[in-house]
Amino acid sequence: MSEKPKVAFYWCASCGGCEESIVDLAEGLLDVIEKVDIVFWPVAMDFKTSDVEAMADKSIFASFINGCIRTSEQEEMAHLLRKKSKVVVAYGSCAHTGGIPGLANQFAREQILTYVYDEAPTVTNENKVRPEVEHRMNGASVTLPAFRNVVRTLDQVIDVDYYIPGCAPTPKIAQEALQILLSGELPPNATVLAPDIALCDQCPRKDSKPEEFEYHGFKRPQWTDIDPEKCFLAQEIFCMGPATRGGCESLCIGGNMPCTGCFGPTCRVKDQGAKILSSICSALSAKDKDEIEKILDSIPDPLGTFYRYGLAGSLLRRNVKLPVS
Amino acid sequence: MTSTKQNGEVRIGYFVCHCGHNIGATIDVLKVADVIKNLPGVVISREYKYMCSDPGQEMIQEDIKEHNLNRIVVAACSPLLHENTFRRATEKAGINQYYFHMVNIRENASWVHVDKAEATRKAIDLSRAAIQRVFFHQALEKKQVSINPNVLVVGGGISGIHAALTLAKAGKKVYLVERDPTIGGLMAKFDKTFPTLDCAACILTPKMTEVKNHPNIELMTYSEVEKVSGFVGQYKATIKRKPRYIKEDVCVGCLDCIDACIYKDGKYYDEFNVGLSKRKPVYIPFPQATPQLVVFDPEACVRLKRGKCKETCVEKCDRDAIDFDQKEKFEEIEIGSVIVATGFQIFDAKKIPYYGYGKYQNVYNALEIERLVNSSGPTGGQVVMRNGEVPKKIGIIHCVGSRDEKTNIWCSRVCCTYSVKLAHLLKELSGADVYNFYIDMRTPGKGQEEFYNQVMREGVHFIRGRVAEVTDWAAEKEEQGKLIIRVEDTLIGVVRRIPVDMVVLGVGVEPHSDADKIRRLFNISCSTEGFYLEKHPKLAPFDTASDGVYIAGGCQGPKDITDAVAQAGAAAAEALALIDKGFIEMEPNTAFISEDNCSGCKSCIPLCPYTAISFDEEVFKAKINEVLCKGCGTCVAACPSAAIDQNLFTNDQIYNEIDGLLKYEIV
Numbered sequence: 001m002s003e004k005p006k007v008a009f010y011w012c013a014s015c016g017g018c019e020e021s022i023v024d025l026a027e028g029l030l031d032v033i034e035k036v037d038i039v040f041w042p043v044a045m046d047f048k049t050s051d052v053e054a055m056a057d058k059s060i061f062a063s064f065i066n067g068c069i070r071t072s073e074q075e076e077m078a079h080l081l082r083k084k085s086k087v088v089v090a091y092g093s094c095a096h097t098g099g100i101p102g103l104a105n106q107f108a109r110e111q112i113l114t115y116v117y118d119e120a121p122t123v124t125n126e127n128k129v130r131p132e133v134e135h136r137m138n139g140a141s142v143t144l145p146a147f148r149n150v151v152r153t154l155d156q157v158i159d160v161d162y163y164i165p166g167c168a169p170t171p172k173i174a175q176e177a178l179q180i181l182l183s184g185e186l187p188p189n190a191t192v193l194a195p196d197i198a199l200c201d202q203c204p205r206k207d208s209k210p211e212e213f214e215y216h217g218f219k220r221p222q223w224t225d226i227d228p229e230k231c232f233l234a235q236e237i238f239c240m241g242p243a244t245r246g247g248c249e250s251l252c253i254g255g256n257m258p259c260t261g262c263f264g265p266t267c268r269v270k271d272q273g274a275k276i277l278s279s280i281c282s283a284l285s286a287k288d289k290d291e292i293e294k295i296l297d298s299i300p301d302p303l304g305t306f307y308r309y310g311l312a313g314s315l316l317r318r319n320v321k322l323p324v325s
Numbered sequence: 326m327t328s329t330k331q332n333g334e335v336r337i338g339y340f341v342c343h344c345g346h347n348i349g350a351t352i353d354v355l356k357v358a359d360v361i362k363n364l365p366g367v368v369i370s371r372e373y374k375y376m377c378s379d380p381g382q383e384m385i386q387e388d389i390k391e392h393n394l395n396r397i398v399v400a401a402c403s404p405l406l407h408e409n410t411f412r413r414a415t416e417k418a419g420i421n422q423y424y425f426h427m428v429n430i431r432e433n434a435s436w437v438h439v440d441k442a443e444a445t446r447k448a449i450d451l452s453r454a455a456i457q458r459v460f461f462h463q464a465l466e467k468k469q470v471s472i473n474p475n476v477l478v479v480g481g482g483i484s485g486i487h488a489a490l491t492l493a494k495a496g497k498k499v500y501l502v503e504r505d506p507t508i509g510g511l512m513a514k515f516d517k518t519f520p521t522l523d524c525a526a527c528i529l530t531p532k533m534t535e536v537k538n539h540p541n542i543e544l545m546t547y548s549e550v551e552k553v554s555g556f557v558g559q560y561k562a563t564i565k566r567k568p569r570y571i572k573e574d575v576c577v578g579c580l581d582c583i584d585a586c587i588y589k590d591g592k593y594y595d596e597f598n599v600g601l602s603k604r605k606p607v608y609i610p611f612p613q614a615t616p617q618l619v620v621f622d623p624e625a626c627v628r629l630k631r632g633k634c635k636e637t638c639v640e641k642c643d644r645d646a647i648d649f650d651q652k653e654k655f656e657e658i659e660i661g662s663v664i665v666a667t668g669f670q671i672f673d674a675k676k677i678p679y680y681g682y683g684k685y686q687n688v689y690n691a692l693e694i695e696r697l698v699n700s701s702g703p704t705g706g707q708v709v710m711r712n713g714e715v716p717k718k719i720g721i722i723h724c725v726g727s728r729d730e731k732t733n734i735w736c737s738r739v740c741c742t743y744s745v746k747l748a749h750l751l752k753e754l755s756g757a758d759v760y761n762f763y764i765d766m767r768t769p770g771k772g773q774e775e776f777y778n779q780v781m782r783e784g785v786h787f788i789r790g791r792v793a794e795v796t797d798w799a800a801e802k803e804e805q806g807k808l809i810i811r812v813e814d815t816l817i818g819v820v821r822r823i824p825v826d827m828v829v830l831g832v833g834v835e836p837h838s839d840a841d842k843i844r845r846l847f848n849i850s851c852s853t854e855g856f857y858l859e860k861h862p863k864l865a866p867f868d869t870a871s872d873g874v875y876i877a878g879g880c881q882g883p884k885d886i887t888d889a890v891a892q893a894g895a896a897a898a899e900a901l902a903l904i905d906k907g908f909i910e911m912e913p914n915t916a917f918i919s920e921d922n923c924s925g926c927k928s929c930i931p932l933c934p935y936t937a938i939s940f941d942e943e944v945f946k947a948k949i950n951e952v953l954c955k956g957c958g959t960c961v962a963a964c965p966s967a968a969i970d971q972n973l974f975t976n977d978q979i980y981n982e983i984d985g986l987l988k989y990e991i992v
Contacts, residue, residue, distance in 0.1 A: 198924030198966035201945075211930045211940050242926035243965035268922065268967035268976070279928045279965040 005061035005182065008040035008052070009091075010081055012074035013101045013151065014067030018092035019043045021168035022064075028175050035182055036061075040081075052080055060085040062181055064164075068094040068101050068312055069152045072133075073145035082158040087181065089193075091174075093167040095154040096192070097264045097272070098312020100167070102151045103304060105311050109149045153313040163192040165245060167262035167309060173247050194247035196266050199259055202246045205231045214285040217298040221258060232258040238305060243269070243276035262309050271315045273306035335460050336368045338394040339452065340385055342376035342401035344431055349374075351435035353445040357400065360449050364456050368392050377407045382414040389418035396459040400428040400452050421464035423913070423973065428455045450986050457985030461977040465913040470952055472558040472873075473661030474904045477502065479550055479843065482510020483886055484878025484893040485666035486532050491897035493541035497904060500658050501536060502564055503546045505596075507614035508533055510668055511879075514597065514692060516699040518886060519746040520768075520776030526613065526701070533615040546616060551655065553846045554936055556953055557873030558661045558909055568651035570621035570629065575646040578617030583607050585641035587634060593625045595703075598696045602703035607638055612701065621649075662873040662900045665857065666893060667843055669879035672726030672733065672832040680725060680830055681795040685808055686711040688795060688828040690725075691743060698750045708755035716757045716826035720810045721748055722792045723763040727833030735854060737833030738883040741767045744831040745777050748785040751829070760786045760823060762812055770887065788823075790815045795828050834883045847874045848934070856882045867896040872909070875899050914956035914973040920946050922968035929960035929969060 011019060023044075025032060039060060040047045063085040069075050082088055093099035104112060117125055134143045154160050164177045177193035180186075187193070200206050209231035218238045226232070232239035232253075240261030241253070252259055265272035286292040299305050307314055339361045343349030354372045362370035369392050373381050376399055388394060397420075399411050404427040412422035430448040438444035474497050478489045481503030489501045501508070512518075513533075515525035536542050545564055552563040583605055591603030597610040606625035609617070621629060628634035628649055639647045674682035674690050681688045687710045689697070700706035710716055721744045727737040741763065748759045766787070768777045781787060790812045799805040800822060807824035814821050836855035844851055849869040850858040857876045860868035867875050875896035878889040903909070916937075918929075925945040930938050937953035938960060940946075949960070949969075961971045970976060 197922060198926060198968075200926035201924035206925055206945065209927050211927055213931060242924065242928050245966075246924070266922065266966045266968075269965075270980075275965050275967065279963045282932050282959065282963040283928065 004035065004037040006039045006059060007036040008060050008063040008081060008085065009038070009043070010040065010063060010065045010077055011043060012065060012067030012078065012095065012154070013070040014092065014094045014099070016043070017168040018066035018094075021092070021166075021171065021174055024171045025175060026171070028171060032175075032178060049077070049080070052084055055084050057083055058086050062087040062089055064089045064091040065154055066091040066095050066168075068098050069154065069157045070101065070104075070148055071145035072148065075148070075157055078154060078158045087161045087186070088154075088158065089162045089164060089177070089181070090154040090160045091164050092169055093165065093262045093264065093309040095160075096163045096165050096313070097310045098151060098153050098314075099262075099309050102153070102309070102312030103307070104151050105317065106303060109147065113147070151312045156313070161189055162187070163190075163264075165192055165194050165263040166248060170248055170251065172249060192245065192264070192267060194245050194263060196268075197246055198266060199241040199244050199246040199248070199250065199253075199263070203231075203241055203250050203253055205229065205253060209234050214283050215280065215295060216285045217295045219298070220300075226256050228256050238280075238299060240272075240276060240306075240308075242279060243272050260308050261306075264310060264313075272310045273303075273314055273316070277306055333395070335366045335396055336392065336394050337366045337396040337398060337456060337459060338385065338388050338392065339367055339370040339456065340376055340381075340388075340397070340399045340401075341370075341372045341430070341448075341452070342381070342399065343372065343374045344376075344402055344435075345374065348401070348431050348435040348448075351438060351441055351444045352430060352448045353441065354448075356445055357430075357448050357452060361452050361456065364453060366396070366460060367456060368394060376401050377410050382410070385411070385414050386418040389415070389420060395420055395424060396462060397425040398428060398452065398455045398459055399425070400430045400448065400455070402431040403429045423465040424459065424462050426455050426459050426462065428452050450988075453988060454982040454985035458978045458982040461975060461981060463972075465972055467910040467913055468952065469908045469910055470556070470558050471908050472904055472906070473560075473659055474498065475500065475658070475660040476900050476904070477550070477560070477562055477658065477660040477663045478666060479663065480510070480666035480668055480878070480880070481505070481508030481536075481544075481546065482666060482668045482878060482889075483512045483529065483532075484668070484880075484889045485510070485664070486529075486536055486893075487890045488664045488666060488877055488893040488897040488900075489536060489542055490532065490539065491894055492900060493539045495897075495901055497541060497901070499542045500562075500564070500660065501542055501544050502548050502550055503544075504549045505610070506547045506569065506618070506620045507610045507616070508536060508544070508546060509611075509613075509615065511692075512886060513611065513613075514599070514699075515695050516702070517746065517750060519742045520770075520772040522746070522749075530613045530615075533613065537615050544616065545656075547620065550843070550846055553663075556935065556955070557871075557903075559952075560660050560663060560873065562658050562660060562663075564656045564658060566654040566656060568623075568653060569618060570623075570626075570647060570649055570651050571618055572646045572648050573616070573618055575644050576618050577644065577646075578609070578619070580609060580619065581641045581643075582619055582638035582647065583609065585637045587627065587637055593622060598703045599690075599693050601693055601696050621647075662875070662903055663847060664875045664877055664893070664896045664900060665843060665847060665849070665869075665880055666877045666896075667837060667840065667880045669834040669856075669883065670837045672737075672835055674725055674830045674832050676732055677725060677729075679794040680722065680792070681797075681808070681828065682830055685795065685797060685828070687716070687808060687826060688830065690830045690832045691740070691747060692832070694747050694751070694829050698747070698754055706754065708751060708757070710827055714826065715755055716751075718758045718760070718807075718825040719748075719751055719755070719827045719829060720760045720762060720792075720795075720808075720823060720825040721751075721829040721831060722795075722810070723761065723831045724791065725830040725832045726835070728764060733833055733835055733854065735833075735883065736767060737835075738767070739885045740831040740833055742770075742773050742776065742885070744829070745780045745785075747829060747831075749780045749783060752783065752785060757826070758786070760788055760810070760825065762788050762790060762792045762810065764789070764791050770885065788812060788814050788816075788821070799824075834879065836880070840880065843880075847871055849874055849876070856880065867892050867899055873900075873903060911952065912956065914971065915951040915954040916949050916956065916958065916961050916969050916971040917951070918947055918949055918964075918969050920944065922966065923947055924966055924968065926965060928963055928965055932959050932963055934959065 063081040090096045133146050239258035241259040244261045245263040269275050358370045358372040408427050415425040416422040428451050434444050434447045478485045478501045489499045492499045547567045549565045551565040555561045586605045588605045595602045595604040606622045609619050623629045696702040726732045752759045768774045793811045804824045810823045848871045852858050857880050859866045877893040877896040923946040935953050937950045961969045
């Protein structure tokens with residue numbers, strides 16, 4: 001038993017989809033279990049933090065951490081697993097680039113709390129109760145993790161050795177990554193364990209994209225009768241494919257939906273949103289300000305479109321020296 | 326620096342220049358050298374009074390050898406001035422010239438700041454950025470491209486004609502493209518030329534004939550440049566040939582068809598006589614038009630408009646030269662260089678309503694007067710006004726649409742002398758009393774001041790003052806039926822009303838209203854007023870920022886015939902220098918696509934302004950033709966997966982430059 005490499009899975013601010021993706025390995029999961037010793041996996045097995053604390057430093061071969069970092073507890077667990085592991089893998093979009101929860105960085109902490117605890121239409125909170133880090137009552141005390149000012153990617157909190165991209169990582173990408181890590185021949189540090197070429201390379205519709213084109217505006221996929229054979233951008237439906245790492249087997253494209261960018265950018269790109277913006281805006285048909293505005297108005301949520309998974313990890317607002325806690 | 330691993334040990338030499346007082350007076354050069362000395366990678370840091378001088382360059386070369394330097398940073402003036410100087414010096418010392426980088430601390434720091442401490446800090450920041458950048462520099466080689474010796478000359482006015490003839494005489498094939506049916510331009514409309522009073526037609530028409538007959542010139546009149554692609558040495562242009570509805574190789578210019586036209590008299594605006602006469606739907610612009618071919622105006626000709634006519638012209642033409650089925654044609658030509666000589670247009674005097682042009686029939690612009698005094702003009706050289714009378718008193722107003730903040734602020738350079746000339750001609754032909762109203766008399770150039778003095782002696786009146794208005798409102802009896810010029814005579818300090826029969830507006834010149842089209846076609850710039858921008862206002866007034874594209878004549882700025890011809894000759898000589906060298910060296914700042922990284926998304930292809938990017942269907946990747954690439958960087962910025970990088974501007978170079986620029990705390 002002890003010969004097998006020890007592996008830990010942990011989740012931070014995430015939806016649980018990444019955990020699901022491990023289970024999605026199906027029979028593949030049994031292969032994994034055969035090769036490794038899972039020493040910590042709160043979502044599936046009963047371990048306590050104290051069990052991890054009791055382990056020797058670097059005794060875990062690899063910790064797979066999904067979700068981004070929003071609370072003090074997530075931060076502590078990330079540090080703890082970093083200490084106990086040889087290799088830390090950011091698993092899935094949230095840990096990798098910030099993911100959907102990273103979009104919360106559009107709002108200040110207080111704005112979020114005010115909405116969630118006071119203003120949301122489904123909330124009744126006459127006493128204006130807010131979560132407290134520590135609450136004393138009748139001599140006893142209960143605690144909650146602190147809610148930090150910003151959402152951070154895993155590598156903004158601890159050193160990360162590898163990344164497995166995706167929202168969630170596909171079984172194929174996850175299994176291949178595991179195999180690489182277990183092969184003993186570790187790739188260079190900070191590698192994203194997926195192909196380093198944009199999705200268009202593998203897209204089944206790539207033949208249908210014309211060489212000469214310009215954008216007159218963008219249609220929303222839910223209101224459009226989408227041609228299932230033709231490049232989304234050629235149909236003026238916004239697609240993140242050109243700016244997104246491939247390796248997902250074009251699953252969304254296969255479902256007749258454009259790429260939303262969950263695999264993040266290629267390693268050469270520092271800011272995925274800025275890159276696709278630069279690309280798209282260079283090809284607008286508009287010649288004057290009004291026309292440009294009109295085209296841009298056809299994208300109602302630019303930040304959520306260009307930075308759907310990448311806001312926390314992007315260059316945006318990075319010069320704001322907001323204290324983390 | 327991570328690149329030390331991939332690029333070997335980096336040994337930087339830093340050299341900062343005082344440029345006499347240009348830099349030294351504002352920037353503490355010694356301090357800059359001192360701070361930079363301590364940066365990682367810097368082996369030696371020196372300052373010198375004039376880095377570009379021979380001793381300065383020798384110092385760099387000796388240091389390269391002595392200290393085994395492999396990166397050179399010079400902080401001095403603009404790379405436009407001395408980048409090549411230092412690149413050559415670097416190369417001479419045995420290292421690739423692209424290991425050199427230049428920092429501009431003169432135009433970008435000392436000349437634009439007064440605070441010495443801040444300017445010094447900026448010079449340090451700019452230098453630090455360069456130091457961090459050169460870590461990532463790589464050895465690059467210039468590419469050679471051969472030059473196609475054929476030249477395209479755009480515009481068949483005097484400038485274009487002179488340039489075309491110069492090139493043709495040197496044995497080069499020239500395509501001369503003119504949008505009007507004849508060459509000759511504005512000069513063909515003039516009567517006499519100042520200051521010598523040579524007859525314009527007498528000196529111009531022989532040159533026009535020479536153009537027509539020269540075996541090296543392919544004359545393409547009634548044609549326009551539609552599309553241009555390629556690059557210096559290897560341009561391709563598509564020429565639109567508008568239909569004349571005449572078989573050019575059959576028509577002999579007998580003009581019988583004009584006589585035979587169903588219109589007995591002219592009915593349409595005569596472009597050549599600027600509307601002072603009427604022409605028929607089939608016409609020849611003027612008797613010496615070159616080529617001697619008639620044109621059918623499709624807007625006027627009944628046959629072309631309605632498809633039905635008695636076609637008396639066809640009946641009359643015994644050569645069967647008329648072809649109403651002619652269509653627009655497009656011809657593609659290959660050339661290595663281009664001379665743009667599209668000229669200027671005159672200011673539209675209607676834009677100054679208080680001078681009455683278009684309102685009072687006896688207010689003329691200067692070009693109309695050129696036709697009116699011309700012996701082959703609409704009146705055969707008789708000065709007869711639109712009302713049929715001969716004027717007894719004439720007022721010529723200078724600076725109409727020049728030196729005027731409400732219209733054009735520039736001096737049009739030619740109007741003072743041509744107004745003096747018109748005063749002389751009008752007085753001579755009509756015997757009228759002539760008044761010139763000027764702000765300042767500007768008659769520079771050989772013989773022009775003397776000419777002005779001569780005309781003054783002839784008895785033409787000169788009144789100094791900007792005319793306030795031209796009106797027909799008579800204040801007294803003797804003003805009735807006259808045009809009254811209201812002006813402050815600033816020499817005697819009196820406001821005067823001068824009644825005249827005829828007013829001549831000395832209109833200025835301005836860029837053609839459609840000058841922008843040509844500008845875009847050839848990728849040249851223009852100055853704020855719209856004249857094409859020369860590469861250097863003093864040392865290269867005939868060259869442009871687009872390699873192999875030269876400018877000559879009125880399209881570059883207001884000028885007289887003398888200067889236009891001189892500039893056309895200079896532009897032709899530049900083109901000849903390029904052609905006879907046979908090849909050009911291309912700066913290796915080109916973009917390149919890493920095939921492994923390209924996803925084939927095609928985002929870059931429509932963006933390239935030089936059509937340098939093509940798509941390879943076989944491997945499904947984009948490819949850049951480095952000969953066509955001008956290094957503008959558009960595709961590099963737009964590639965959504967950063968599969969395109971650019972020599973001399975790689976991402977590593979730029980990011981590290983920015984990083985170096987923002988490291989304030991080191992100071």
